[in-house]
Amino acid sequence: MCATNESGISFVWGIMRLLEGEGLFKSFGGLQVIQGISFSLDERETLGIIGPNGSGKTTLFNLISGYLKPDSGNIIFSGKNITGKGPSDICKAGIARTFQIVRPFVQLTALDNVAAGRSYGREPAKTLKEAQEEASELLRMVGLGNKEHIYAGDLTLLERKKLEIARALATRPKLLLLDEVFAGLNPVEVDEALRLISKIKSMGITMMVVEHVIKVILNISDRVVVISSGSKIFEGPPEDAIEDKKVCEAYLGEKYYA
Amino acid sequence: MKARRDIKTILILVISIVFVGLIPLFIKGEYVLNMLFLLCLYTILSHSWNIMGGYCGQINLGQAAFFGIGALTTRYIWVAGYPFPVALIAGSFSSLILACLIGIPTLRLRAHYFAIGTLGVAMIALITIQNALPGVDFLPASLMSDYNPTIRFYTALIVAALTIFAVYCINNSRLGLAMKCIRDDEEAASATGINVVRYKIITLMLSTFFAGLAGGLFAYYYVSYYYYVPFELMWSFDPVLIVFIGGAGTVVGPLIGALCYVILKEIFAISMGQVNVLIFGVVFILIVLFLPKGLIGIKKR
Numbered sequence: 001m002c003a004t005n006e007s008g009i010s011f012v013w014g015i016m017r018l019l020e021g022e023g024l025f026k027s028f029g030g031l032q033v034i035q036g037i038s039f040s041l042d043e044r045e046t047l048g049i050i051g052p053n054g055s056g057k058t059t060l061f062n063l064i065s066g067y068l069k070p071d072s073g074n075i076i077f078s079g080k081n082i083t084g085k086g087p088s089d090i091c092k093a094g095i096a097r098t099f100q101i102v103r104p105f106v107q108l109t110a111l112d113n114v115a116a117g118r119s120y121g122r123e124p125a126k127t128l129k130e131a132q133e134e135a136s137e138l139l140r141m142v143g144l145g146n147k148e149h150i151y152a153g154d155l156t157l158l159e160r161k162k163l164e165i166a167r168a169l170a171t172r173p174k175l176l177l178l179d180e181v182f183a184g185l186n187p188v189e190v191d192e193a194l195r196l197i198s199k200i201k202s203m204g205i206t207m208m209v210v211e212h213v214i215k216v217i218l219n220i221s222d223r224v225v226v227i228s229s230g231s232k233i234f235e236g237p238p239e240d241a242i243e244d245k246k247v248c249e250a251y252l253g254e255k256y257y258a
Numbered sequence: 259m260k261a262r263r264d265i266k267t268i269l270i271l272v273i274s275i276v277f278v279g280l281i282p283l284f285i286k287g288e289y290v291l292n293m294l295f296l297l298c299l300y301t302i303l304s305h306s307w308n309i310m311g312g313y314c315g316q317i318n319l320g321q322a323a324f325f326g327i328g329a330l331t332t333r334y335i336w337v338a339g340y341p342f343p344v345a346l347i348a349g350s351f352s353s354l355i356l357a358c359l360i361g362i363p364t365l366r367l368r369a370h371y372f373a374i375g376t377l378g379v380a381m382i383a384l385i386t387i388q389n390a391l392p393g394v395d396f397l398p399a400s401l402m403s404d405y406n407p408t409i410r411f412y413t414a415l416i417v418a419a420l421t422i423f424a425v426y427c428i429n430n431s432r433l434g435l436a437m438k439c440i441r442d443d444e445e446a447a448s449a450t451g452i453n454v455v456r457y458k459i460i461t462l463m464l465s466t467f468f469a470g471l472a473g474g475l476f477a478y479y480y481v482s483y484y485y486y487v488p489f490e491l492m493w494s495f496d497p498v499l500i501v502f503i504g505g506a507g508t509v510v511g512p513l514i515g516a517l518c519y520v521i522l523k524e525i526f527a528i529s530m531g532q533v534n535v536l537i538f539g540v541v542f543i544l545i546v547l548f549l550p551k552g553l554i555g556i557k558k559r
């Protein structure tokens with residue numbers, strides 16, 4: 001079913017498979033947080049991940065981006081097994097992430113925040129000057145063109161989120177993991193952020209998006225995976241997810257049946 | 259805007275170095291030379307601490323061990339008959355090697371534990387030297403005959419200028435950026451592809467190299483001292499104080515800090531003896547509380 005060409009990229013029925021998680025388990029002490037999740041992601045696809053609070057979404061991201069090692073299971077990226085690699089190696093391989101609670105470099109300017117990604121990610125810039133020039137372009141793209149010399153610590157939440165996206169994009173990712181970019185934003189800001197994500201999607205970057213805001217998930221995902229208590233309970237088109245009975249009980253139930 | 263600020267910084271640095279270099283031509287006397295030498299020595303030592311502490315955010319309290327080993331090795335090789343520059347470089351590399359042996363394992367410790375671990379290294383080094391080499395290190399007569407503090411001061415000035423230049427280059431490089439990212443947020447740094455452990459090791463090696471240079475200059479300038487003196491813990495704490503007075507993570511800050519420190523110490527040490535330690539403790543607390551960015555932060559505000 002799966003063939004691998006010379007460049008190590010595996011094809012499944014002609015579609016390029018970018019990421020694959022096989023039987024992932026993770027526990028903290030006695031707490032089973034990820035219980036045998038398998039998933040896959042094709043190139044240029046946007047996969048939405050939803051699930052109630054504490055269901056293991058961020059933990060799944062931490063496994064993929066190398067912040068945590070799975071107890072068992074494998075993560076295959078571009079045909080290579082990256083399980084157990086450290087975060088910086090995984091970033092260099094082409095997976096970038098943002099953090100649920102933003103983590104900009106607060107004592108650096110917006111420009112240097114993004115230049116850091118350009119200096120050390122995939123295909124890094126050779127000099128700081130080169131990195132800063134490309135960083136400047138990226139800042140303009142996310143709408144922070146006039147904030148280059150502002151310290152990240154002085155930016156608003158929306159600006160910090162945009163900055164973190166720009167920093168992630170600066171590492172030239174093949175896959176971008178976004179963890180609740182929209183949380184804490186007002187409706188106007190949500191629309192603005194949505195436009196940005198659509199723009200990134202149109203650039204051809206594959207994305208995995210954790211999100212609570214249903215509107216966002218319906219809007220941008222090609223496919224949705226629903227996680228509940230560390231297990232996958234649904235996978236399919238986003239429209240079907242909100243109809244699914246199990247999903248409603250586990251997740252939407254909180255809101256709709258309350 | 260940025261380019262103009264860079265030129266201004268370079269100008270300030272060049273003018274201050276030249277100015278310090280001119281002073282002995284107009285004011286003669288060993289007293290002035292001693293003060294100016296200390297200014298250079300503290301500039302180098304505090305910049306060495308600044309690289310690791312100010313730029314990379316790793317509080318290293320083991321600097322005395324690296325300063326001491328630099329002094330010990332430089333003096334040994336110099337007295338053995340090698341030209342001083344050879345001895346100085348060898349001394350710096352001995353600090354760097356010590357960093358690899360002892361520093362790198364302690365780098366696995368995080369934040370406060372790293373500070374305590376490195377302080378432990380400095381204390382062990384001090385006790386070891388006190389017991390192994392209890393005597394006084396006299397400069398042999400052959401080297402005494404051409405002892406000239408003026409030449410020694412200018413040597414220190416050149417090394418200080420090179421150190422400042424090196425820090426300036428680091429500050430404006432990809433390496434410097436990685437160091438600052440690690441200081442701000444280690445996890446975010448690794449998310450941008452920075453191998454945190456590797457860059458901490460590189461930074462520690464750079465930092466200890468300059469600490470070794472400072473130690474070597476100490477061994478070059480002072481005729482005789484107890485072997486343990488360059489291992490004393492003040493060589494760990496003084497640079498921390500100086501960097502915080504001037505401004506951590508900046509090129510100019512440690513210069514300002516060193517100048518203030520040399521002057522204050524001269525005033526307090528003469529008038530109050532040992533109480534000066536207490537005074538510097540208070541100065542440190544006040545600076546951290548009210549001027550967290552140091553004296554240089556006043557201008558930037």
Ligand SMILES: Nc1ncnc2c1ncn2[C@@H]1O[C@H](COP(=O)(O)OP(=O)(O)OP(=O)(O)O)[C@@H](O)[C@H]1O
Nearest residue numbers: 028031033051052053054055056057058059060100
């Ligand atoms: N490092 C850790 N040590 C112990 N428990 C953890 C750790 N990280 C996460 N957990 C626990 O694992 C469970 C899943 O957490 P996770 O952050 O992955 O959830 P989430 O789906 O991202 O939730 P949210 O929607 O609130 O962000 C929670 O019960 C959490 O308390």
Ligand SMILES: [Mg+2]
Nearest residue numbers: 057058059100
């Ligand atoms: Mg989460």
